[in-house]
Amino acid sequence: MKQTQILPSSAWAFLIWLIVMTLVPFSIILGMSFLERTELGTILFSFSFKNYQQLFDWVYLKVLLKTVWLALMATLSCLAVGFPVAYYLARVQGPMKSLGLILLFIPFWTNFILRIYGIVSLFGSNGILNQLLSAVGLPKASILYTRWGVYVGLVYNYLPFLVVPIYSSLEKLDPFLREAAADLGAARFQTFRKVILPNIKEGVFIGSLFVFIPMLGEYVIPDLLGGAKEAFLGKVMVEQFFILQDWPLGSAIATMLSVLLLGALWLQNRWASKNQNGAKEVSSAV
Amino acid sequence: MLLNLEAVTKNFGGFQLHPLNLSIDRGEFFSLLGPSGCGKTTVLRLIGGFETPTSGRIILKGQDITRLPPHKRNIHTVFQRYALFPHLSVFENVAFPLRLQKLPSAEINSRVAESLKLVEIEDLKDRRTHQISGGQAQRTALARALVAKPDLLLLDEPLSALDPELRMKMREELKTICKKVGITFLLVTHDQEEALQLSDRIAVFKAGQCLQVGTPKAIYEDPTDSFVARFIGSVNEILGELQGEPSPETGEMALSSSVGTFKIKKNGQPLPRQVSIILRPEKVRLLRSKSTTQENLMEGEIQDQTYLGSRTEYAVKIGNSTFKVFEQELERLKKRRLNTGDRVFLAWRSDDAIVLPQSV
Numbered sequence: 352m353k354q355t356q357i358l359p360s361s362a363w364a365f366l367i368w369l370i371v372m373t374l375v376p377f378s379i380i381l382g383m384s385f386l387e388r389t390e391l392g393t394i395l396f397s398f399s400f401k402n403y404q405q406l407f408d409w410v411y412l413k414v415l416l417k418t419v420w421l422a423l424m425a426t427l428s429c430l431a432v433g434f435p436v437a438y439y440l441a442r443v444q445g446p447m448k449s450l451g452l453i454l455l456f457i458p459f460w461t462n463f464i465l466r467i468y469g470i471v472s473l474f475g476s477n478g479i480l481n482q483l484l485s486a487v488g489l490p491k492a493s494i495l496y497t498r499w500g501v502y503v504g505l506v507y508n509y510l511p512f513l514v515v516p517i518y519s520s521l522e523k524l525d526p527f528l529r530e531a532a533a534d535l536g537a538a539r540f541q542t543f544r545k546v547i548l549p550n551i552k553e554g555v556f557i558g559s560l561f562v563f564i565p566m567l568g569e570y571v572i573p574d575l576l577g578g579a580k581e582a583f584l585g586k587v588m589v590e591q592f593f594i595l596q597d598w599p600l601g602s603a604i605a606t607m608l609s610v611l612l613l614g615a616l617w618l619q620n621r622w623a624s625k626n627q628n629g630a631k632e633v634s635s636a637v
Numbered sequence: 638m639l640l641n642l643e644a645v646t647k648n649f650g651g652f653q654l655h656p657l658n659l660s661i662d663r664g665e666f667f668s669l670l671g672p673s674g675c676g677k678t679t680v681l682r683l684i685g686g687f688e689t690p691t692s693g694r695i696i697l698k699g700q701d702i703t704r705l706p707p708h709k710r711n712i713h714t715v716f717q718r719y720a721l722f723p724h725l726s727v728f729e730n731v732a733f734p735l736r737l738q739k740l741p742s743a744e745i746n747s748r749v750a751e752s753l754k755l756v757e758i759e760d761l762k763d764r765r766t767h768q769i770s771g772g773q774a775q776r777t778a779l780a781r782a783l784v785a786k787p788d789l790l791l792l793d794e795p796l797s798a799l800d801p802e803l804r805m806k807m808r809e810e811l812k813t814i815c816k817k818v819g820i821t822f823l824l825v826t827h828d829q830e831e832a833l834q835l836s837d838r839i840a841v842f843k844a845g846q847c848l849q850v851g852t853p854k855a856i857y858e859d860p861t862d863s864f865v866a867r868f869i870g871s872v873n874e875i876l877g878e879l880q881g882e883p884s885p886e887t888g889e890m891a892l893s894s895s896v897g898t899f900k901i902k903k904n905g906q907p908l909p910r911q912v913s914i915i916l917r918p919e920k921v922r923l924l925r926s927k928s929t930t931q932e933n934l935m936e937g938e939i940q941d942q943t944y945l946g947s948r949t950e951y952a953v954k955i956g957n958s959t960f961k962v963f964e965q966e967l968e969r970l971k972k973r974r975l976n977t978g979d980r981v982f983l984a985w986r987s988d989d990a991i992v993l994p995q996s997v
Contacts, residue, residue: 527720533707535734549724
């Protein structure tokens, strides 16, 4: 192997970008989370775990639990809606498949804020949903600016991120496994439970984790759809920085979320390398 | 009869399976042979229940199974790419059909062990499917398909993914296992040698049509179709026209062709005037000088020769055609050495020629 260069020159630009835009800010946040703040909101350079202790205050713990609960519900709802969609897309052939995939990806070509305002106009107090409800004589539903607004926004926005990994793990599955199971006596549901599910469960779990964790740190959706009353972890974090001027505490929250995300990445890596080892064993066995 | 196909047809895309009638006996090793795209795999999938016939009936042990889904048929398959369950060990793969039947675990253990022993992979039972070789995967797939004692075992080109040496070994074993377990085997293959070696009977397919069903010997020696003759083994073909009437005693008649006039024998079936003579290379003798005692003689020159160890293959040019003949090593060493361009004579007996209508 040649080792004249550590990295190709084009990669240096990316590396510098990575250092300046990600590594440095992250280090600052990490460092700041161990500092204190004065009454006036300026930063006091003394090392302490005070901010992390503060996260266990009931005030923050309640926000954390509420956020985790809402993100969990939203993730499960994404699964409930997304799994059948992914399953259908993986099985169907021909024009319906292309159409389904296009429909799945169209939202990505639309600006995020516009999509959120789409939800506002659907679920607002004079939105399309309520107009329909009053047209049939039902009372108005107040969804926008409640936790339900946040929930709807989360599910809507994160759904494709869960459909895609499930779809791709189903696609990777040998189609003959289904036939083999039926051939050996498994009815449709048995085939699903005993063959399909065990082979895609990692994909489903990782996909769910990658939806769940960013949901925890979500700021824009709760801010725009949840109204002022709903305390959401991501929102609380931003408030620490820009309203309450408690940068160290905000940093501690940010660090905690990052650690969770890194944990998920590590888990995914471990599974990926486990499967790779599997592949190596095949080639050596053959 | 174990399995009966009654006028089964299947149309899809541009493919059409012509009405197929087929009967397979209990304990038989039956092969569906033909080039790719001939419909043999479709027939297998119809029997397995993965496709539904357009018309016709499939009868297994007297029961109409035409519309029965695969999981309700007591027919198991060894898939071409094995289709082992990657999340299960070798043992659990084999135990799969038994667990579905909710058998007591003691019985499952003993039957899986027995099945693994049959295919000689007892020591691999705890391996994951990605930790075994192609040949071992093949054996696992076989054990899994046999463990629940199906009425019929379907094998979809099971040996095609193996390297030649392993393929030969597995062929022997397949035959032994079939006889040992007493289960009816239905093999799909495009490898004529494999079909000849393994089968009790063979059905030859071409373009969605079953051309001939018979024992390997019958298919090889008495093909009813020139495609069958050409597909099984190598052939020399002479196109010609029948002359006069067959002699009442011997059935012999004359044939004129671009490479000479010959004496042939009609075997009963009515033939058109335009016929095709099929000569197997091993039924043609190579002579260095003209002989008058031979029934049919053709003169030509050596175009090419290939040394194959136990025998030598010669390509002999006669007129515009090239004929293929073999000479055993023992024979060759006794005689004059032949070089390209040498004049030689090919002799054959009228009994050894296969006479067929010319295919269009």
